[in-house]
Amino acid sequence: MLSAEEALDRLKQGNQRFVNGETYHPKLLTHQQRAEMAGKQSPFAIILGCSDSRVPAEMVFDQGLGDLFVIRVAGNIVAPSQVGSVEFAAESFSCPVVVVLGHSHCGAIHSTIEMLRNPDRPPSPNLMSIVNRVRPSVEILMQTELKDDLEKLSQHAVRSNVFASVNQLRHGSAVLENLIVQGRFTVVGAEYSLETGEVTFYDF
Template identity: 80%
Template sequence: MLTAQEALQRLKAGNQRFVEGEVSYKHLSHQERAEMAVDQNPFAIILGCSDSRVPAEMVFDQGLGDLFVIRVAGNVVAPSQVGSVEFAAERYDCSVVVVLGHSHCGAIQATIDTLRNPDTPPSANLMSIVNRVRPSVEILLQTELKDDLCKLSKHAVRSNVFASVNQLRHGSAVLENLIAKGKLIVVGAEYSLETGEVEFFDF
């Protein structure tokens, strides 16, 4: 089992390879796939966005069985996502959870559009995602950022990542216990669609 710092370093090194176009992922043989069918041993949990341009395994240059990936529009935290993180953290002894947001996030834009045009709300199902992103955007709409949609979106992505990190750190007795024992850390990060780089945030 990797320590949290070792796991983060492995993710950072993989992203650097991805950025430089020197990925190391190899295709598995039939035997290797068959052996993996028996069990898995991921070293990190990634809660990322469903955006088709942000596949965590590729972004971090990891192979089959390396990452436990949970993807949902807006990398929001709902009970099913919390349960998935709890499952992986307890079952596979993963020592790090990365909440991975990204630039030009559609869920962030949908939330901004909904708040700016409340008379034309999205579907009830999409609204369930918007409502989870909403607090991260509403607070920014009370600042001068409301007049610059580009800056508003950029800051909202990070604000939403911080909110999801906070929910995972303080919204689950299971995760709180693992964190208190030093067995788990939850960190935020942002993927740049333009450069391919992942920036990890300090809290």
């Protein structure tokens, strides 16, 4: 089993290959390879990322089928179902790390900013359930000078939202807290750049 440091290093190396256009994981598997994977899985890392179609975790980190346990939801938010999914992978597969992966130009961030600027035009109740989880990360920034610069506000909000999700995973689950205390699990934050393809890891 990989340590959290080894798992993160594997992700970083894969992302560097992706940025350089030197990916080596096959896009297609043989029938035999698929059949061999049908009985079990052993992902080495968990990725909690955004549903954005431009941020597929396996491609971004140049990993193959079965390498990553990927949870995708708009805004890379943390709700009970996401926490439960992380707990499942951490306990069932001994994954040593979960990466909360935000990205530039996030639609959930933009929707939240738009709602805060125009509260009289709220989104649908279902979309609002996502916005409400992103909202605290954006509201605090809108009380600063960033409120007058939409681009900078969005950039800072992406990172703030990643931090909030990291914090929720670290302190919102007795299962994960116990694994962290035992030194068996790590929660980290990161941001993917749509412009460059590079993933920046944060030390929160």
